[in-house]
Amino acid sequence: MVKVNKIKDNIYQIRVIDKENKNFHGCIFPVIDGSSYAFYLIMDEQVTLVDTIDDIYYDEVLPEIDKLLNGRKIDNVIVNHVEPDHEGSFALVMKDNPQANVYTSKAGIKAMQEQFFKEYNYNVVGYGDSLNIGKYNLLFMETPLVHWPDNMWTYLQEEKILFSNDAFGQLLVDDVVYDEELDKDKLLKYSREYYANIVMPNNKNVKALLTKFANVNWDIELICPAHGIMLKGYIKDMLAQYQSFANNTIIDNKALVVYESIWGNTKLMAQSIVDELVSKGYEVKSYQLSKSRISEIMDEMMDTKLLVLGSSNHNNCILPPVADFLERVKATHFENRNGIVFGSYGWAKIPFNDLKERLAAAKFNILTEPIIVNYTPHQEEEKTIKDEIAQVI
Ligand SMILES: Cc1cc2nc3c(=O)[nH]c(=O)nc-3n(C[C@H](O)[C@H](O)[C@H](O)COP(=O)(O)O)c2cc1C
Ligand SMILES: [Fe+2]
Ligand SMILES: [Fe+2]
Known part of the structure; x- marks a missing residue:
């Protein structure tokens, strides 16, 4: 089931809820309720797509993207993470938008070359870089090995939105749009199981990342992850929980x-x-x-x-x-x-x-x-x- 959620006048979340998919990340991670996958579209002067989706869902999401684009082309594709659940349909998006600029981390380009065997208009971005897309500016931060070498975050400065990709995800399959519509303990519990199975092997890198993140002074009002529910009301709780995990609390x-x-x-x-x-x-x-x-x-x-x-x-x-x-x-x-x-x-x-x-x-x-x-x-x-x-x- 595809659902488009309008976050701001010109910013959209496109989310697939797949209750039948009881194996998150292939065969390794059995889940109870199913899985959800999200990516984001910013309709500024330059149309910017933040990540894509597993190609098994591409036919389902394409009509929704086309409706939002309303005849416009995609100018930029931000690739926060080169794993098939997020970039599986990257090549399909690029087929329809071959002129688009691609922004990703240094490790991201390498991972894309090894998976797509094709050169695109790659641009390396990292902490300290910004991309002006019209009324908005996007900032970037590498989040290496949380949980792949290529992971990065994208921050929309003017709206205080963090596109965190896998980070802060939850295995929560629910129609609600924002965290506050759910019980906080339930949300944190689903985030914990996700962390244990996806992020915990890289726990040391999370600790380093949280320290770096505390010093970058990005004021955040909304976290838009690629899995689960968007975070608005429970951001502090989620960060505290991540800190506790990173501290290896026993x-x-x-x-x-x-x-x-x-x-x-x-x-x-x-x-x-x-x-x-x-x-x-x-x-x-x-x-x-x-x-x-x-x-x-x-x-x-x-x-x-x-x-x-x-x-x-x-x-x-x-x-x-x-x-x-x-x-x-x-x-x-x-x-x-x-x-x-x-x-x-x-x-x-x-x-x-x-x-x-x-x-x-x-x-x-x-x-x-x-x-x-x-x-x-x-x-x-x-x-x-x-x-x-x-x-x-
Ligand atoms: C298919 C099979 C292979 C077994 N192979 C061995 C073995 O190589 N050496 C051994 O000491 N016991 C072997 N056993 C016996 C079991 O270890 C023993 O019955 C044990 O009490 C089973 O404990 P469990 O009920 O907790 O599985 C085997 C049992 C089965 C069913
Ligand atoms: Fe991932
Ligand atoms: Fe993922």
Whole structure:
């Protein structure tokens, strides 16, 4: 569903809400409600498009763009981020507007050349540059590796609007236009899951960016992201939340027990571990990977101090869902976290050291040797599991 929202007399948001698209960013990020994608059109003396959209939506958005253009051509295309969900239809836009000037970061040009194999009227922009398009001036700021090298922001000075592309996005699929129409906690929650899965691996760059941003003195009344809802009333809250994420804020007594289990033995161990952690005052959440949404677990990981990770022995290897989870954990570069591993086996204790080593390689501080049980934990073993946990937490 395409919706055009008029932001100012001559500024429009074009947004696609796709409730059927339950996999944000391809296959890696399962979402509950679907996805939304937005880009912006400024009808000044020079018609300026801020980003485009995934080419799968181009046929849907083109009639809306044409209606707004009303016979005019696009003079400028600002490319804030060269990822297919934003620039997938760039080449199609340029086909209809071959004379248009393209403004992007230095890294953006390289990324475009490697994806489009064609030269356009490229102009490198960055912090300190401005582009006059008539009554408005656009300023730019590179936001490198939040989350790709080419990312940048565009700021419309006269209207105090920040076009932030992926930054400050949310996985919120709702017809409302501005944040104030929604409950603040709900909006921030959706922003957090988005951050955990898209931005958290680059958390250090966010910290540097927020410091730089605090010094540029851009007064902001509206943030126009490429995903989710535009921010007007909750800008301060969103920035505070980003600062908290960037500071790697951790809850010391929060633990996640994450595991996979074929016949329920490792699951029984997980239950004993949860009971022990709860009895010691921990705030605990427990997830069996094959029965959970991985994006939600990554969200919960953001402020978790202790990860207790379990797998049974599957052909002398850890179970595939656990390996998948470990890759995500490693890629996210968590800091100052503790880890314990556990699991059940039938006739060989082989993969548990590997499990421990993999978590250690993800920079987790491993609190103890693997806690393991042969087949089904009996009462005595349940007590041993609890004792082993109690000794190290
Ligand atoms: C397909 C399959 C392969 C297995 N391979 C091994 C193995 O190589 N070595 C071993 O010690 N146990 C192996 N087991 C036994 C399980 O590790 C054992 O039954 C364990 O208690 C299962 O725990 P779970 O119910 O938490 O998955 C295998 C079990 C299955 C179903
Ligand atoms: Fe992106
Ligand atoms: Fe995106």
